[in-house]
Amino acid sequence: MTPTPTIFAPLFIAATALFIWSCWKRLSLTALGRPDNRLDNIGQRIGDTLSYAFAQKRVLAKPSGLIHVAIFWCFLVLMVANTEFILHGLFPGLTFTKLPDGIFMPLMQMIDVVSLITLLAVIAAAIRRAVSPPYPEARTFEAFFILFLIATLMLANFGVNAAKISRMQGSTLTLAESIMPISSWFAPYIPSGAGKLVHDLSWWTHALVLLLFMNLLPLSKHFHIITAIPNVFLRRRDNPPLPEREEFNAGNSFGINQVDGYTWKELLDSFSCTECGRCQMACPADQTRKPLNPRGVIGQLKHNLMANGPLLKEGKAATTPLIGEGDASISEEAIWSCTTCGACLQACPVFIEQMPKLIPLRRHLVEMESRFPEELLNLFENMEGRSNPWGIAPTERGKWATQLGERPYEPGRTEYLFYVGCAGSFDARAKQISVATALLLDKAGVSWGMLGKDEKCCGDSLRRLGNEYVFDKLAKENVALFKERGIKKVIVQCPHCLTTLKNDYKQYGIELEVIHHSQLLLHLVQDGRLKLPKQADLGKLVYHDSCYLGRHNGIYDEPREALALATGTEPLEMPRNREDGFCCGAGGGRMWMEEFTGDRINLVRAAEALEQQPDTICTACPYCLTMLDDGIKDLRADKVQVKDIAEIMAEAVLR
C-alpha cells in the first residue's frame, strides 16, 4: 500500500489528538497543586537545564548513564528526521531533497549514522536491563517493549531507505550510497522486484510504530521524555530544601493528607520519574530492606493523583487515601523510615524532590492525628517541657563545662557563641567533643562563650519529624534570645544544629554566621593560631560524611583537610563518600526511634567503614558518632575507635 495522505493524515490527526488528550489529562492535574514560584533566577535555571538536562551531568554519574546519553542525543537528531517523515506523509512534496545540497547531504548522513547508534544503544540498554538491572523489578514488560519499539523504528527507517536504494542505478545510486552508508548495507538483501513492497511495508511500520510510541509516552514512565527537561528547569534552587513554615491559626489544617496539598511542581515530579531507581539505590531505608522506597513514593503519588485528581477537579471528595497501604498510597511505615539524609535528592537525574514530600505527611500524622511511633511521645514531651531529647533538667545543660570555669556569652564582648547542642551538653560521650572543642578554642585564643542553662534545643529532630508546632515555639524562643543577646557568629559541633540555625532559622528572620567546628579548627590551623606540635597517631583513619554536614551544607573538604593536617595523611575513604555518603541512620529524628524492620542502618555503615580496616573512624556529628560507635560494638570490632574530628585535632594540638 503506497503511502498516501488520504490514509495517513486521518490516522496522524487521530493519534495526535489522542496524544494531546492523554497529556492534558495528566498534566492538567498538576493545576490542583498549590502555587509555587519556580520562575525565579531564569539565568541559572537555563544553565542548570543545559548541564543537567542536555549534558545529563547526573545521568552520567553511573556508567550505564552513557547509554541513556546516547539515546537522548540521538533522539534530538531523529526528531528532525521524524518531523520530515510526518510532513512528507501529510504533504508528499515536502522532503529533505528540497534542501540545498550543503545541508541535505550531511543531514542525511547524520540521520543514517545516528539511527545505527540508536539501534546499538537500545540493544545495549536491553541487554543491560536483562543482565544487570538497576533493581530487580526494573525488568518490566513496558521497559523492554519501548526499547523494542525504538529498535523497530530504526529498522523500519533503514528498510525505507534501503528499499529506495535497491531501486537506484548509476550516479543516483552512488550518491545515495554516500549519504546513507548504513542503509546501503541492507539494500543488497532486498530481492529485485520486492523494493516497492519492502518500502511500503517499512514506511507503514515506521508510521504506525511512531504514532503508537507517541501515544504510549504519557501512559508510561516514558512520559519523562516530555516532562523531564521542564522538571529540571523548574527544580528547587534552595539547598538544603527547607520545609515551609506553618501558620498556627485556629481553623487551619496542618501537613498534607490529600494529594492536592502538594504544590503543582511536586505533582509534576510524579510525571517526570523514569523509574531509574537511583534514589532507591542511594536510600538508606530501601537499602536496608525497609518499606520506604523513594521511587515507590513518587509512583504512589502519581497513582494517587490519577485516582483522585479527576474527582478533586470536579469538586468531589478524594476516594483513595494519600497515607495508607496500596500502590496509590504512601504507607505510614515508609513515612517514618526516612532519615532525611537527602541521598535521593542528590541522586535524581531530573531533580525530583522525594524526601521533602514526606515531611508534610509526618506533619499531618503528628499535628492532625497525633499518630506516630510510640518512642516519639517521650521525645516530643521532653522537647516541649525541657527543651532536650532526654528530658534532663535544663539547669544541667552547662555542667559539662564546670571544669572550664564560667564561660558566659557576653554581648558585645564575646565574638563567638559556642552553641553546644543537646548531645554536646547531655550525652556522656558527646560531652567529650564539647570539652575537646572548648580546649582547642582556648588554645587558639578564640573569644567564645555559651548560653549555659539558657541554651535551648535547636529543634532539628522536631522539624524533621513533622512536629512543626513545637519546633515553631522553640525556633521563636531561640531567635528572640539570639537577637536579645546580639548573637551573630555561632560555633556548632553538631551538623543538625548547624543546618537548623543557619538555614531553617532564616525563615524566622535571623541570618547567623554559623560555622561548624571542623571548619573553624581548620581555619585556625591555617592561620597559624593552632600549632600542631605532633601528629595525632590514630593509625589508619577513615572519615564518615555526616549527611547534614555534607549533602545538606556542602561541607566535604574542610574536615578532610583538617584531618590530613592533624594526622599527616589523607583520611581513607569508604566506597560511598562525599555526595554519595551513606547515612548513619540517625537523621530525620530516627535517632530517637527504634529500627524494627530490615538491617540496622548503622551496622551496614559501620561494616562499610570496617572494610577499610581502619584503626579509627572519624565522625563530625555526635549522632553519627553514637550510631557508628554502637555499630562497631555490635560487630565486635572493639579495637576500632570512633572519634570526633575535634578529639583528633586535640590529640595533635594538646598532647
Place this chain on the structure above:
Amino acid sequence: MLIVACIKQVPDTTQVKIDPVTNTLVREGIPFIMNPYDTHAMEAALQLKDQFGCRVAVLSMGPPNAEATLRKALSAGVDRAILLSDRVFGGADTLATSKVLATAIAKLNDEVEPVGLVICGKQTIDGDTAQVGPGIAVRLGYQQLTLVDKVEELDLTNKKLVVSRKLEGRHERVQAPLPAMLTVVRELNRPRYPTVPMRLAAATAEVEVWDNNVLQLDPQTIGLKGSPTWVSKIFSPERDKGEIVGDGYADPEGTVDLLLGKLMEKDLLPL
C-alpha cells in the same frame, strides 16, 4: 453520665529546690507540669468518653496560674475544665483539699449531670501522700478503687465496673457498683498527645473558675485553717559525694574490674 478527673499542677520534679528557711518549695523560675499520674487519670476518662460517649470534666484546686494545666486538659479533649481557686482554699492539706474537691463534684452531680466515676492519679509527685483521692471517695460515699492498672469492664446499665488493681507482687480483680472513685497508676494507659487544632481551640476555650462564693464552704473547714497537718521540716536528704571510677572510654575492662572490686568490698553484690 459525667466522669470527673481530678488533676493537679505540680512543679517539674527534676528541678525542685527547697528553701531551707521557709521549708517551702522554691517556685521561682520552675516550670509547672500536670502531675504525671493525673495525665493517666485524664486519659482513662477520655478513653471511656471515646468508648461510651460519657462527658468528661476535669477539676483542679490551685492558684490562678494552674489555668495553664487546665488548658492542657482542654487540648486533650475534655468537655469542661474547672479551676477551684480562692485565697481561702490556699495552704490546704489533703483533708481540706479533698473537702473542696468533693464539694465541687457533688455540685456537678446535683446541678449538671450525675457523676458515675471520679478518677485521680495514685498520688502527686510533690506531696506523694496518695490521700486526696480516697478522701474524696469517703466524703462522697463512693466506692474507692485505688492503684487501678486496668479498667476491665464498665457496665452503665447495671451501674458497675470491674478493674484490676496493681498491688505489690500481685494483681487484684475487683468489682464495684457505681459511682466509684479510682486512683490510677502509669501502666493503665498511654496519655494522648494533643493535636494542633485541639491545642489551638484550647487556647481560647473557657476555663471556668469557681471560688468560695460558688462552693459556699465554711472558711474554718478549708484552706490553711481547715488543715490539721503541720509541716515541721522539708529537706533534701544529704548524699555522700560520689567518686568517678576510672575512665570507661579509655579502659572499659579495667574500669569494670575496678567497679566490681569496690562493690564487692562494700558487700553490695549479691554473690
